[in-house]
Amino acid sequence: MIPKELVAASAEALILSLLSKGESYGYAIIQEVRARSDNHLQWTDGMLYPVLHRMENNGWIKSRWVKMENGRKRKYYSLKKDGKDALDEQRTQWLKVHGVLTQLWGEKEQYV
């Protein structure tokens, strides 16, 4: 299981990446992250929504309520232009971290 600090740190990048594929809602986002990570990345359900609202406050994403066939409402989120820019920046940052770690671990393997 991935520690909660790393889960929290990666939350924005994951949400932005998922929403870049199309609009989605909270429950579906959690399910997709869980499925893609083979259950290693598990968010507390109550943690996701504050992150989504913060991203909405930042102007990265927007939301709309959609009335479902059963009469209930569901809030869908989608990416805004600012969100695409934020995703580009976060992607650059995460790739840098990934690159450094890969480089370091590559060196370690050479020594081993």
Next chain:
Amino acid sequence: MSELEEKIAAWRGQLIAGGIESSAILDELESHLLEEVDIRLACGNSEAQAFEHAVQWMGALIHSGRFAMFNLDQAIAEWRRQMAAGGNKNSTILDELESHLRDDIRTRVAAGDLEARAFELAVAKMGSPSVVRNEFNKINRPTCWPVKIGISLWMVMAVLVAGVVARQFHFGKLTPLLTVHIMALTTGYLAVFLAGAFGLYYVGMQWSGKLSPQLQLSLYRAARAFTGISAGLIVAGLFLGTIWNKQIRGVYWGGSLREIGAVCVLMWLAVLWVMERRNQQNIYLRMLACVAGNVVVSLAWFGVVILMADPGLKYLGSYWPLEIFVAIHLVILALGFSRRFETAKA
């Protein structure tokens, strides 16, 4: 039918008479009962004793209300009440969390869980009211004190301006239109100055290395908000000014330096807006632009004195405060941009 099966059938009949009509719930209770019977049989009880003890045990469970007549809508209404009592009072947020809860329950029920059990698990996974409240409190961080002080000062100044202008109106020196025009333009200019003050504080804290992420966000949001407020007020002021011009002078646009100054400020605010749209990630540059706004407004507001020695503004007596004000800002801007380019090169 064995004796045990007969007893279980009779027991089910009692439960139905007691109000538990759902066959799914009855099946789950029966399954649970049989497990309890097996445990007691394994401990050496006779079948009759094991059944009797298991029924007593199950009785406590059933009377706890967990399975009896479960109503999802009622349970969710109660959950919402508890969330609200725990400090989560925003109904829009609760609507969204409820939508999530219902999705989770639906998935669990489809996977074979009973509705009551699915509800329990989904609620547990959502987190307690205090956990949810704490998570939301993280995004609703209080505004930093420099921002609070700045906003308070602006409000005090706005009230003072309103008081002075209202006094002039009271003594018949101003028409209602001109009164509102002056109030809108003056508070709008003050709002640009406030955004500039936030920009100065931001740049100073950045240079001293004391700019926390919270302060950064707080200052940036405040500067952005006051840039918007100032734009609205100045547009309103200009609009009222044109109407006043038409009424008094017969033309909408008088072409005075004051009017040109207001248009210049508006154009600068438009530049800030374009920067906001185009330069999303560089807050530092946008805050420097707010600092530059101080120069634009000071020249548009007081600079007309230098340009045409407007008799209405001679109370300044001397122009050196304005020159020093502009000079200091230009130095800060020059340093700010040079540091920015150094960082970009590095």
